[in-house]
Structure formats: C-alpha cells, structure tokens
Amino acid sequence: MTLLTLYLLALLDGLLCGLRTSMGRCPLIRKHSYYTRALFRGIAGAQVVSVLALAALLLTGGFSLRPVALRVDLESAAGRMLWVFLPYACLVLFNLALRLVPSTDIRSATSVLMLGPLTAIRPLVIIVGVLYGISASNLLKTRFLGIFILALMLSLEFALNRRAARAQAIQIRRLV
C-alpha cells in the first residue's frame, strides 16, 4: 500500500511537471490538446522514473544477503516519506480544486499565492521527504536507494523542461 501510494504520488508529480514545463510555450488560445499531450509526457516521464526506481529496488533486493530486513527497512523509510509528500500533495490538490470556483480573483489568487510558491518549494519538499525517510533507516542500501530515487525525481522536471525548451526554440526559429 505504501509503495502504491508513492507510485501514485510520483505519477501526480510527473503530470504536474509536464503541465508546468509546457506553460508559456504555446501562444494559442484553445490548447486543450497541447496540455493533454504535456500531461501525458509528464506521466510517461514519471513512469520511466518509477520503472528505474523499481529496477533498482529489485536489483538491490536480489543481491541482498538479508532481503527480509531490507524489505522492512525500505517500507519503514517509504512510510516516513509519505509524512512529507502526502500533506504537500493534498495542499497542491486543494488549491487546484479551488480553481474550480468560478471567480477570477480566487483563481488568480490560488495561482499567485499558493501554486507558485508550492512549485518553488517542490525540490525542497522532495529533498526533505527523502532525507526524512532514510534518516532512521538501519541499512546502507536503503539510504543509497533513497538518494538514487531523489536524483531521479529531481531530474524529471529538468529533463521535461529541457525537452520543452528545445521544442519551443525550434518552433520560434522557424517563425522568424
């Protein structure tokens, strides 16, 4: 259950990364299909991150001399990570839900006062969440896995942003 929750949070994070990196890069008015493609790219990126994390997990478990102890340690670390990631995700989702209110002032305020700052602290939340998760772990392998997953999560938005920037630059150069 803990791993499934982390996986779902990773998908949500990927989805929002895909959306964020595509914003400000398409000047059309009607762009549902553009944003839909961006969301799927984000989910695909999160899927790649999840598969790499799972592969690392299986490899580590396969080569471990104490697989049961490793599993308990990993589950405990993952459970602690949720204490940071879940409230953050709830806060983001709450603010996204607020945007359903048909008021330009409320929608603008959620964007400026909440979603912007929440985006700004995303890397910090990821670092704090992973470090808090592995801080009480007994095994070095758990800590290495945690750091590996941290690097993967941080590189997701970077990679999506690079791709979106390159696509935008090519498009604009064709126009000028």
Add this chain to the structure above:
Amino acid sequence: MFPAWNPAQPEITDLIVQHDPHTLQRLLVRKQDLLEAYSRFHNRKALRAILALPENAGYLDAREIDVLLLTVHWEMQRLAEEFHHGHRVWELLRPVVASIRQAGIRETLRIIDVGCGIGYTMRWLAANIPLADHNMEFIGIDLNATLIAEANRLASAEGLPCQFLQGDAFSPEHSGHVLLSTGVIHHFRGNALLEFLCQHDQPSTQAFLHFDFQPWFLAPFGSFFFHYLRMRTAVARHDGVLSTSRAHDARTLLEAARTSAPGFAAGIYGAKIWSTPIPRVFHTLVGLRHKLVPELRRHLGRYATRLGELQ
C-alpha cells in the same frame, strides 16, 4: 530601493527594438547605447541581460532579438492566462458595449487593442465572445511587425475573427469606438502620457479601458517572486518587475485623463478585491463619453461597486 526597480529607467524591451515613428522602419540598435543607458542607473541585472544579447558589429542582431521577443511574449501570455485577463476585459467591455448600444450607436463597433503585442486579448475575445450577438470587430495594433505577424499567424491558425495591423492606433484610418490596452500605459510618462490620452479624443471613440499594474509598496516584491517563478528569460524577469515599479498610480492616471481627454468621464475600475482594502494586481483606467456614464453603472450591475468616481 534596488537599482533594477528604479522607475526612472525604461524597460529593456522598450529599447531593444526601435522604429522610425513615421515610416515604421526598424532601426539598428547599438548595444553600447543600451549599456550606457543602464549604467547610469547602476542596474547590473539589465546590464547582464543586455550583454548576453547577440550582436553584429556592435549592433543588436535583429533576428535574434525577434526570437527573444517572441519567447518573451509567449511567456507573457501565460501571465495573462493565469490572471484570467480575458475574463476581466470582457467583464468591463460587455457593459461598456451595452452602454454604447443604449446610446443609439448601431454600427459595427470597432474594438482596438493599442499596443497589442501578439494579440492575446483580442484573440481571447474573438475565441470566446459570439461576435454576431454583439456586432463587434476586434483589431489589434502595434508598431512591431514581428509581433503583428505572429498575432495574425495565431489568429489564422485557430480561425479567429480578429485582425492585427502594424501602425499607429490613433491614426484616422484605425479609429475605434473602444480603445483598450494591457500593460501599455505605464510606458508613457510625463508629457508623453498626456499626449497619449489626448489622442483618444476622436469623434468615433466612445470609451477607453487601460489595464495596467496597480502600484503599491508590495507590488514589486510580489512581481519579483512571480516573475522568477514563472518567467524563463532574463529580459522578461527584469522588465516584469520593473513594470510594476513604473506603473502609474490612480491619481496620476486620473489627473492625466481628466486634463488631456476632457471629453470623457474618467475613473478607476477594480482597484480593490471585493470590498476589502486589498488591492488587485491590475486596475483599469476607464474613460467614457459623459452621456454613457449612467448606462454603464446600470449595465455593470453587481460589479458597479468596483467602479470609482467617473468624472
């Protein structure tokens, strides 16, 4: 105050593209001139941004500047989208149009966006407002040929009923019933602001709506965080923050409008959020022919409280 926030200096995008005011021909821009302009203000952020601009023999590379301008304007559209600017414009434009109709003007109303850039406002209106119901024509005008070409390309790509023209929005052939602008009016300062508003007083023009940042002491700080989180180019970040320091306060706008365009009743719309003392990011300088004022208040309905004194 930080040097980059000094309102006495122009924005970088005001300087990197220059046109002959009569022929609209693009002029060469010497990089050293720009560096000297910002050296006077000790604005290191602007200097760094300008130093990074590509050049040819000391002059800014026009093609690369166009690439930068389009990148910046695409990003700026994101800000308009996040602030739901299209909705805000229509919230005010709709009662203005209704008031004009009430006064007996039946012809097609020309809505002119002055300094339209890539034409977000006009394209949004064209995409979301049933033109046939209101008998309106949406036209965006800007001096910059690259931005106008992009605005027309985007409108055409989506089949939007609006057009964009390069030229002077106040020339007789472009005269409109309603003039509006977004983030433009703070570029006019001192006498230039008076001259800008004076040109509104044309026979066909019934109203003007100028949307711009509302200055207050926290605005540059808010703008700083907003632009550093949302914008990706150094020029956009610099100009976005500077524009909030350069924005005119309500008193300056009203005095200028009442002095230069006495044919209109002028007021400020949407300065505060609901009935609280919290200022909105944008406020609007509204000008309306005197005979239309009572009708506007009536058509605004529950939003009438957002409109300050019109005189």
